[in-house]
Amino acid sequence: MIDAILPPFLAKLPTGTYTPCHNRPELFIVSHRNVPARQHATEAKALCQACPIRAACLDHAIRTSETDGIWGGLTPKERSAQQRPDCGTEPGWRSHLARGESCLTCREAHDERLRADRRARLDLEHQEHGGSLAGYRLELLLGLPTCVRCRAVRQEYYAGRPRTGKWYRRSSVAA
């Protein structure tokens, strides 16, 4: 944190009291544009450990999504790790994917949402079209028996299409 940014919680400090970062702002500036020497970050973190308002400082930085500087003893990366979405939610699932992690809770919740979404789309297909190709595929994806109406649409669709895949043989016979 630097003195140029004065978050409201600093006003709670008793008059004449200063935070440990007060005189050393250069130690607390961290960003992808201005990465401090590692020892600066270490020193800043040590100062934060002794700060009487450390928890409030960290809370402020997380609530305001502060992307620069060391606040409450944590770097932006460390703060973002603390802000990770809850397991079982779609953002939680995506966050694991981005990090190449595996999480059973998130995977099961994601699969359940996917299934519910497919189920809803299938219901819509049946309501709006009676039966459809999309409905047929959704039934297969859901592991359900395909319905008469969707099967009929599929059969009709493929019956009206020319057979494919043999053209190369015709040309070789002609040669």
Ligand code: SF4
């Ligand atoms: S926790 Fe660290 S950055 Fe926050 S006010 Fe205290 S010394 Fe400054």
Ligand SMILES: [Zn+2]
């Ligand atoms: Zn998870």
Ligand SMILES: [Zn+2]
């Ligand atoms: Zn169907």
